[in-house]
Amino acid sequence: MHLTDCMSLSLQIENVLGDFAQSSGFTERGGVIIDLDGTAVHEENGRTVIPRPVEMGLKALYDRGRPVVLNSLRFPLSVMRTFGKEWLALSNSPVPVVSMNGSQLGYVQRDEKDELCFEEIAAFPLTANEIDACLAGVDALLADNIREVLLFYYPRDWRMGEIIWTPVAEKVSHVKEKYKSASAVTAVEPDKLQEQLHKEDICMIFLLVERTADELMAYQHAKPSSFFTTKGVDKLTGAKAAADYIGFDMTAALGAGDTPMDVFLNGVGLAAHVGPMPLDFRGIYNTIHVENSFELGDVLFRLAGIQELSNAIDEKRLGHSG
Numbered sequence: 001m002h003l004t005d006c007m008s009l010s011l012q013i014e015n016v017l018g019d020f021a022q023s024s025g026f027t028e029r030g031g032v033i034i035d036l037d038g039t040a041v042h043e044e045n046g047r048t049v050i051p052r053p054v055e056m057g058l059k060a061l062y063d064r065g066r067p068v069v070l071n072s073l074r075f076p077l078s079v080m081r082t083f084g085k086e087w088l089a090l091s092n093s094p095v096p097v098v099s100m101n102g103s104q105l106g107y108v109q110r111d112e113k114d115e116l117c118f119e120e121i122a123a124f125p126l127t128a129n130e131i132d133a134c135l136a137g138v139d140a141l142l143a144d145n146i147r148e149v150l151l152f153y154y155p156r157d158w159r160m161g162e163i164i165w166t167p168v169a170e171k172v173s174h175v176k177e178k179y180k181s182a183s184a185v186t187a188v189e190p191d192k193l194q195e196q197l198h199k200e201d202i203c204m205i206f207l208l209v210e211r212t213a214d215e216l217m218a219y220q221h222a223k224p225s226s227f228f229t230t231k232g233v234d235k236l237t238g239a240k241a242a243a244d245y246i247g248f249d250m251t252a253a254l255g256a257g258d259t260p261m262d263v264f265l266n267g268v269g270l271a272a273h274v275g276p277m278p279l280d281f282r283g284i285y286n287t288i289h290v291e292n293s294f295e296l297g298d299v300l301f302r303l304a305g306i307q308e309l310s311n312a313i314d315e316k317r318l319g320h321s322g
Contacts, residue, residue, distance in 0.1 A: 013288050016270070020269060020270045021303065023285055024249075024269040024284075026269070026307075027311075031246070031249075032069070032303075033071050033243075033256075034068065034069070034070060034071065034256045035072060035262050035274075036072040036074060038275055039256050039274045040296065041083060042292075042293055048083060053293075053294045053295075054293055054296060057298065057301040057304060060304030060305075060308075062093075063304075064304055065307070066303075067248050068091070069098060069242045071098040071255075071257075071262075072097070073261065075100055075158070076099050077159070078162070078181055079099065080117075080118065084108050088108065094109035096121075100229070101204055101233070101234055102234045102235050103204050103230065103233050105123070125203050126203070126205065127230060130228065130230060130231070131202060132194070135194055138151060141209065147168055148209060148210040149208070149210075151164070152164050152208065153197060154203050154205070155203070156202070160200075161181075162179075162182045162183055163183060164179055164186070165185075165186050165188070166186075166187050168187065171187070204228065236264040239255070250267050251268070251285075254300075255267070255272065255283070256290075256299075257281070258274040259279075263281065266281045270286050270287070271283030271286075272287075273290070274295075275291070
């Protein structure tokens with residue numbers, strides 16, 4: 001199939017893609033910023049997979065020189081373990097990643113021993129006061145006798161991965177079994193936890209209360225789950241920092257996401273909402289909705305076709321001028 005052939009996209013989306021590429025300068029200075037879970041990848045029989053249409057679309061974009069940035073809540077080690085090898089095979093070069101809700105940027109790549117590693121570009125750790133404020137929230141929950149609390153924390157040192165704290169020592173083995181992505185599970189005293197958190201640069205904390213929202217009294221001011229990064233850092237600021245570092249224009253980029261966490265969709269030229277969840281984000285030029293990651297793959301493939309046509313025109317122009 002030729003890249004300029006229409007796949008299964010509606011005429012409306014085809015027209016939007018063409019107008020966006022022409023109006024924004026996508027083929028000269030644009031890129032793609034893409035969320036992972038629920039957007040570019042999905043679970044299949046307990047495994048996280050990159051659907052074939054997404055693979056084809058990404059490979060076509062990489063081959064034609066457009067940068068692709070992964071923008072995820074995942075921590076670097078999780079990206080590497082889950083689909084790092086497959087993604088590097090598609091890109092054939094280091095993969096830029098905005099991880100942990102914008103709090104750490106870097107490249108997934110191979111080291112001198114040909115093993116996967118992460119090279120940091122920038123990080124925005126929580127301050128000591130921000131960590132203490134989060135722990136004060138935990139103390140308040142424990143004071144209300146809510147012990148179904150898990151605190152996930154993610155050090156800047158990517159090798160440390162994900163560490164989970166539970167206030168109930170008897171639950172350590174259960175938590176280890178339930179959250180297999182964790183590098184360690186601990187049940188140290190709260191004072192010791194605070195000391196450990198202050199010793200490391202911590203990029204993100206995730207607080208999970210394993211009770212439903214309606215079981216939490218209003219006065220407790222707790223959500224069943226909350227993500228904490230340093231003030232002013234999120235997936236939009238992370239995307240902007242990555243675009244500046246790599247050297248492409250956010251307003252000429254396609255962004256794709258599927259949840260309210262994907263605030264970077266407000267900063268891209270064309271925003272693609274993936275899946276059934278209604279989102280308020282709007283792209284600077286336009287906004288489209290695609291049913292699933294398979295249809296997103298068709299969008300990526302079509303953009304690669306537009307890029308190929310632009311490259312061919314440029315080569316022809318250079319040939320004439322030469």
